[in-house]
Amino acid sequence: MNVFLKRLLIIAIALAVIAPAIYYAITLNNANQRQSDPLYYAPSDTNVLGYVNYNGTHFYVYANNRSYGLIFDTSSLSNVNFSRISSLMHGNGMNGSTFNSSSNFTSKTNISLYADYKDYNIYVIRNLSFAFIGLSITNQTLYLYESNGFIVLGNLNGIYESINATLSSRNAIGYSGYLNSSANVSMAVFNVGNKIVKSVYFNLTGNNLTGSIRFLNYTYESYFLSAISNMKGATIISVHDFNVKFKLDIRSLISAYDLMGVLNAQ
Amino acid sequence: MLALIIIISGIMSYFSFRYQSKINTFLDRFDSTTITTSLKSRALDYIWSFVLVDIPVYAAVFFGSPSISSEIEDRTAFHIFSLPVGRMTILSAKYAAAYAATVLISLIYIILEAIITIRIYGTIDMSSYLLSLMLTLIFIASVLAFTFFISSIFNRNIYAYITVLIIYFLVFNAVDVITSLLYSTTSPFLLNNAANIIMEVFVNINLFTFSPTISLSPASASKIFLAVAVMIIYLVASLAAATVLFENKEAK
Numbered sequence: 001m002n003v004f005l006k007r008l009l010i011i012a013i014a015l016a017v018i019a020p021a022i023y024y025a026i027t028l029n030n031a032n033q034r035q036s037d038p039l040y041y042a043p044s045d046t047n048v049l050g051y052v053n054y055n056g057t058h059f060y061v062y063a064n065n066r067s068y069g070l071i072f073d074t075s076s077l078s079n080v081n082f083s084r085i086s087s088l089m090h091g092n093g094m095n096g097s098t099f100n101s102s103s104n105f106t107s108k109t110n111i112s113l114y115a116d117y118k119d120y121n122i123y124v125i126r127n128l129s130f131a132f133i134g135l136s137i138t139n140q141t142l143y144l145y146e147s148n149g150f151i152v153l154g155n156l157n158g159i160y161e162s163i164n165a166t167l168s169s170r171n172a173i174g175y176s177g178y179l180n181s182s183a184n185v186s187m188a189v190f191n192v193g194n195k196i197v198k199s200v201y202f203n204l205t206g207n208n209l210t211g212s213i214r215f216l217n218y219t220y221e222s223y224f225l226s227a228i229s230n231m232k233g234a235t236i237i238s239v240h241d242f243n244v245k246f247k248l249d250i251r252s253l254i255s256a257y258d259l260m261g262v263l264n265a266q
Numbered sequence: 267m268l269a270l271i272i273i274i275s276g277i278m279s280y281f282s283f284r285y286q287s288k289i290n291t292f293l294d295r296f297d298s299t300t301i302t303t304s305l306k307s308r309a310l311d312y313i314w315s316f317v318l319v320d321i322p323v324y325a326a327v328f329f330g331s332p333s334i335s336s337e338i339e340d341r342t343a344f345h346i347f348s349l350p351v352g353r354m355t356i357l358s359a360k361y362a363a364a365y366a367a368t369v370l371i372s373l374i375y376i377i378l379e380a381i382i383t384i385r386i387y388g389t390i391d392m393s394s395y396l397l398s399l400m401l402t403l404i405f406i407a408s409v410l411a412f413t414f415f416i417s418s419i420f421n422r423n424i425y426a427y428i429t430v431l432i433i434y435f436l437v438f439n440a441v442d443v444i445t446s447l448l449y450s451t452t453s454p455f456l457l458n459n460a461a462n463i464i465m466e467v468f469v470n471i472n473l474f475t476f477s478p479t480i481s482l483s484p485a486s487a488s489k490i491f492l493a494v495a496v497m498i499i500y501l502v503a504s505l506a507a508a509t510v511l512f513e514n515k516e517a518k
Contacts, residue, residue, distance in 0.1 A: 003513065006513065007510050007513065010506050010509050010510055011506060011510070013506070014502050014503060014505075014506030017498070017502045018499055018502050018503055021495050021498050021499045021502070022495075022499060024491075024495050025454075025455070025492055025495035025496055025499065028488050028491055028492040028495065029454050029455075029492055031488055032454070032486075032488055032489060032492060035486075035488075146483075148486065149470075
């Protein structure tokens with residue numbers, strides 16, 4: 001056979017195998033990348049979606065009127081090591097010292113296998129008490145499951161909905177644009193079904209809060225504009241129809257809260 | 267190479283018996299209902315596979331790198347190229363021989379892994395073990411094809427040896443470090459990362475990144491298929507390139 005033809009044949013056969021293999025590999029990699037997105041584990045019909053980055057520990061939150069959950073990425077837990085992970089999954093109890101001082105887990109917490117749901121092991125945590133960012137939860141029963149390096153913690157409905165979301169691809173990845181992961185706290189509230197607001201988005205970085213609220217009518221919008229324009233440290237960025245964008249120094253909120261406390265005490 | 271693999275297997279066997287209690291101590295910290303003997307045996311196999319992923323690389327360099335370049339360097343090409351046998355036949359025979367030798371060397375280690383696991387835990391997760399074995403065989407084929415490709419470029423053995431080792435252990439790892447730093451993920455398209463699937467079918471722990479992922483479950487099917495696809499791409503591309511270069515090789 002002609003040498004040139006031989007070379008051509010070898011290259012053609014190689015390309016015939018490599019091209020579909022590359023396409024297949026890229027497709028699989030994209031699917032795996034989607035599974036590496038924390039919002040892959042949040043259901044699409046969620047009303048509240050949030051991202052919290054506090055002292056290096058960050059997680060996502062999802063909630064609707066019947067379910068809620070927190071999504072932790074084991075690879076993004078600050079100073080990840082086996083003792084931290086194992087303490088989370090500890091059979092006899094959690095030790096507060098393994099987490100940072102802002103999150104205090106009681107030593108009586110215990111985790112046990114609750115159910116096997118669609119090939120996922122769901123664990124139950126009984127008597128969970130902890131404090132995080134000023135929020136104190138005592139003697140709660142929460143559920144969790146682990147998938148692909150992510151731990152989803154929430155109520156039972158929240159866990160079922162999260163698992164169903166991953167299996168049916170009805171997840172919240174499409175909402176990722178609403179959250180800003182460079183902020184300390186980023187929150188999106190939408191489709192709430194009340195008569196005042198349609199959606200609320202805000203990002204908190206340090207003491208600076210920037211937000212956007214979409215009202216359902218001019219009455220509540222005017223109330224809000226009136227309130228915020230009289231608030232110290234608050235600036236209205238723009239007003240378009242029912243949509244108001246604003247900026248706020250949360251220290252002014254704290255001082256206003258203190259003032260109300262003093263007035264209330266008097 | 268045989269002596270080396272016997273020494274490595276001996277060391278691993280000693281460590282398995284000496285420190286197997288450490289696996290129990292580590293896993294006992296997790297929920298007791300999920301810690302089965304099968305999981306413990308998978309954890310031990312994960313540690314054995316941690317070493318296994320590098321054995322085919324050294325064996326392939328040992329058996330594959332001199333396969334083409336040595337013919338030129340030792341001037342045996344004058345005899346071989348003048349034979350009435352097609353270059354492709356010569357290359358396939360060399361590849362088959364190197365593959366058989368590499369598989370044989372790796373099998374010594376893999377079989378000992380199973381014996382030690384059964385000896386310690388009385389059981390072995392056979393499906394994970396066989397899957398890991400199949401993936402090892404595919405990985406050997408791809409890493410050997412890669413060494414053949416490098417060997418077909420050079421006319422001196424030493425260049426082929428060094429280049430394969432530099433690319434695999436230095437270039438691939440450098441790319442890996444950069445992607446880990448920039449994107450917090452390991453690139454699945456590098457052969458060394460695809461090879462990690464050999465151990466991740468036991469326990470899905472990836473420690474080769476700045477943000478390690480930890481799961482006691484085996485790697486998912488999509489991750490396995492991705493690794494196999496990457497290995498096949500390296501295998502076919504390297505073999506095709508080696509064949510084209512070998513067809514043009516001249517005896518000097």
